[in-house]
Amino acid sequence: MTTVKDTQGRDTASLVNPSAVGLVAVIVAATDGEPRALTVQVEGQARGRSDGLPAGPLVPEHPTLERGLRAWVERQTHQRLGYVEQLYTFGDRDRQGDEAHGLHTLSVAYLALVREVRPGGLAEASWRNWYRYLPWEDFREGRPPALEEIEAKLLAWAGETADPKLRRRREDRLSLTFGLFDGTWNEERVLERYELLFEAGLIPEAQGQSGAACDGAATGQPMAFDHRRVLATAIGRLRGKIKYxxxxxxxxxxxxxxxxxxxxxxxxxxxxxxxxxxxxxxxxxxxxxxxxxxxxxxxxxxxxxxxxxxxxxxxxxxxxxxxxxxxxxx
Amino acid sequence: MTTVKDTQGRDTASLVNPSAVGLVAVIVAATDGEPRALTVQVEGQARGRSDGLPAGPLVPEHPTLERGLRAWVERQTHQRLGYVEQLYTFGDRDRQGDEAHGLHTLSVAYLALVREVRPGGLAEASWRNWYRYLPWEDFREGRPPALEEIEAKLLAWAGETADPKLRRRREDRLSLTFGLFDGTWNEERVLERYELLFEAGLIPEAQGQSGAACDGAATGQPMAFDHRRVLATAIGRLRGKIKYxxxxxxxxxxxxxxxxxxxxxxxxxxxxxxxxxxxxxxxxxxxxxxxxxxxxxxxxxxxxxxxxxxxxxxxxxxxxxxxxxxxxxx
DNA sequence: GGCACAATGCTCATTTTGAGCATAAGTGAG
DNA sequence: CTCACTTATGCTCAAAATGAGCATTGTGCC
Missing domain, CATH: 1.10.10.10 (Winged helix-like DNA-binding domain superfamily/Winged helix DNA-binding domain)
Structure with a gap:
């Protein structure tokens, strides 16, 4: 058996501290000129059921993560996956929405692009326009109306701090992500915008936030766990990728x-x-x-x-x- | 406690099957016009010690993966990390080089860019020109001599199959990654080139390969585990990123x-x-x-x-x- | 035939690239 | 002190890529 010591001499071979690992998939299709993601119904989470992304455990049988993902998605949704790409591995302790067991929880997220929209193998799986969850990202009909309310709230959030340095930082971020002061919009910064909204307490999924969130029309429909964050990551990545x-x-x-x-x-x-x-x-x-x-x-x-x-x-x-x-x- | 059912109705909340998760870091600096990666000595692995990337276990104490990584790298190498970005999560069953325990093993790899090259907090850590491990990637002095031998062996590999379809596929890949027939070279395809060499049995790390590998001068110095693959991933990503x-x-x-x-x-x-x-x-x-x-x-x-x-x-x-x-x- | 509506073809003024030529400002040798 | 050499900088020019529109061409519908 191999032995590895880290540079301090401690044995790190076995990488102790077993963790719980899950796979999440953002499965994207585009029909009738609308971008859609495959969603499933998730129970629990405060207000009863909510939409979530297809997710499943990492099955040790599969030789690679991607193969494992393909296998269970195809079995679960009867949707054959074409292009698949690893997106990101999320491991924040407080963002997973599931802290029941002592294990550290990781989710390895994948982006998949599919050609056809089958009615869905499962009754509970359905295709949803992804802008339902991130309405401020759609500029096809001009500036999204949702942005009015969002910008107002974001400005308030930036202004509510006394510390001038922090305030400056917040304003810089507003400018960079939402183009707040210079009217600039970079369509790839989807995740940064979502994270900013999250920090500003405008995302209901953020537990323990002040109840002053938007009414939902502006900040979109919530998803289970941190799945909107995963979706935002996928959209941003895809928007970047199609360019090259x-x-x-x-x-x-x-x-x-x-x-x-x-x-x-x-x-x-x-x-x-x-x-x-x-x-x-x-x-x-x-x-x-x-x-x-x-x-x-x-x-x-x-x-x-x-x-x-x-x-x-x-x-x-x-x-x-x-x-x-x-x-x-x- | 929340409950999640997947679309089949099975309970997936706890994501059973705990896995062993490790973090790996590709820490990059550039001094005197040479690209360098921080390496450590790793014991075991057939021929005694070999170079490896700094790696450590996922420590559950840290709120995020990135914070955890920063913490132990800084402690271990006394190298303060500036820019840090998640690279990829590797989970191939047969490529990790460590199958001792029954757990599925994952490595979450990070890329870090640092400004100064401290002599190294640890005697065992040292900066190495990364082309030492991937000599065919350096075109600054013209076409790398290593490519002669590599190309010959790759062509032989493509030719050694009887199946014409497979052969065609191999040739296409040679063309795409090494520009073998059209003289084209895309400097970003570092990982694809490495993986091709790996499949062709030219990488000593591939256990159970035919001993007909290159003598090492052409295919570079090996690293422990699959760390050369991680390094290749990092270089490819960085080469792409500096462009935008x-x-x-x-x-x-x-x-x-x-x-x-x-x-x-x-x-x-x-x-x-x-x-x-x-x-x-x-x-x-x-x-x-x-x-x-x-x-x-x-x-x-x-x-x-x-x-x-x-x-x-x-x-x-x-x-x-x-x-x-x-x-x-x- | 006459309209309305997309799909296609083409033009034109700017910018952005790719390649070089020419000049400027130090160092070291003789 | 001058020349030879080396690297830094300025500038030019033609070719290719962009950004905006105008003009034409087929079809389904009154």
Whole structure:
């Protein structure tokens, strides 16, 4: 048996202190131009049932974490997972929402992208528009109305401290994440925004917070445990990733129009894009190839159906999309 | 107490199956234009002692994983950690190198960037040029000689299978990761290259492999357990990150010249950059501001000393470097 | 045929890159 | 003291990538 000593000479081989480890999955699909996550019903947690992400224990039988995750998700939801990527491992003692046993609790979170939305193997599993939980993240229809109330409360939170340094720090964070003073918005900072709201006590999941939270319309629907945090992590990661890796195609049907593709990218990023430039980009990058088919039935000129060129995965820079927000006419 | 049922109705609240969890740290510094990682001596493992990354158990006392990591690294190595980021959680059953106990073993790996290279609190800890372990990743002096031998062996590996589909897949991977047929090299695919070498049996750490591995000069010095894999993950992540976040500055002294900065970026990315364009980029992005000082003593015209503009962290796109490889004159 | 509505094609002014040339300012040798 | 050499800095120029729009082309519907 191998022996390891850390640099102090203590034996660390066995890594004592066994911990409880769980897996959580953010399973994403995009249908009808809306970004959706697969959710399940979770009991307990103060107000009866609430939505949660599919989660399960780490099963020792599986050779790798990812394989374990694939196995039980596919069994549980009858949803075959295509693209899977590890997101983050959460281990905060006070954020897990489950402190019953003495073990340290970890959750290893994964992001999965799936193509089709089956009705759901289980009655309790359902697809939900992810902006239901994070309404301030959707800028497709212009600035989300939820932001008015949120900004007011955040400003109040920043102002409620006497310490000028702390106050300054809070204001800097408001500026950086919500673009509060300079009107800037970086769509990738989803987690930072959520965490800020959490700290400011605007997230009901934060136990022991002052009851002065938003009424829920503005700060979205809660989820069980810290699952909204996991969801926020997933969205942020995905928004970043589509810019430099062609992962959106994992969400598209075998054949689609450029505009459907654009709608999907917009759904994920929560912004609108300039149509002509978007298609120029896609064409130029050689991400798709034309098929015979065209759309029909809908109003307007029929669109050509295209399909993803799998070969690009083998080509040089393996590009994604660099998002370029369009000015909204409204 | 809360109760959670998964979608099958089984109770998953307690996430049974306790696991052993360890923390591993890739602590990076850059001195004299060389990228270095902090290593410790590890006993056991076939051939006596070998280099390993600082690792320790997850201590339940700490509120978060990151805090726990910071605490024991600082205590163990007397090295204060600045920037810390979670890298990845490894949980392969057969890659951990430690299967003594029945528990599933996880390692949560972190990447840390530090500014100064203290002589090392412990005699057993030492800074090592990271290319010692991954020599094929350094293109600063032109194509690494190690690649000749590696490519030959990889081609042989691809060719040794009869199944044409598998063979095709292997060749595609060689092309994608090592640019074998199209001469392309993506410096971020460090992990993919390492894993390919591992699968091809060219990495001594792979137990039960055919002894036909490279002699070590080409495939670098081994590390304990799967620590080279962790290191490869860290390098790949860091190479990607410096392109869009100003993290290099975590490695720089308070004041430095633009050329030192360039050397550091080059050290990390393993490529050479076009000098004039590099400084134009840095200037234009407003990443640094001038100081009074200039260098002296060395040969050549003295260079102005600059310092990182911390404010950029609060500014809009929070840019990093977009690396642009320069043509090597040689 | 005439409309309304998307899908497509193309233009044009800016910026952003990639590559170099030219000059400036020290050090060390003879 | 001057020349040779070395590294730091300034600047130029052509090519490619972006950001915004205008113009045309097919279709389904009165």
């Amino acid at each position: 890796r062609p992962v959106v195609f994992e969400l598209m049907p075998p054949t689609f129009t450029l505009f459907q593709l654009q709608r999907t990218v917009e759904a994920l990023s929560g912004t609108n894009l300039h149509k002509q430039n978007f298609r120029r980009l896609v064409a130029q990058q050689g991400l798709v190839e034309e098929t015979e088919g065209v759309t029909s039935g809908a109003t307007g000129r029929p669109a050509r159906l295209v399909r993803f060129r799998r070969e690009v995965l083998l080509e040089r820079p393996a590009p994604g999309f660099r998002l370029r927000p369009a000015k909204r006419p409204a | 976040r100003p993290v290099v500055f975590e490695l720089m002294p308070p004041t430095f010249t633009l050329f030192q900065l360039q050397r550091t970026v080059e050290a990390l990315s393993g490529t050479n950059l076009h000098k004039q364009n590099f400084r134009r980029l840095v200037a234009q992005q407003g990443l640094v501001e001038e100081t009074e000082g200039v260098t002296s003593g060395a040969t050549g015209r003295p260079a102005r000393l600059v310092r990182f503009r911390r404010e950029v962290l609060l500014e809009r796109p929070a840019p990093g470097f977009r690396l642009r490889p320069a043509k090597r004159p040689a």
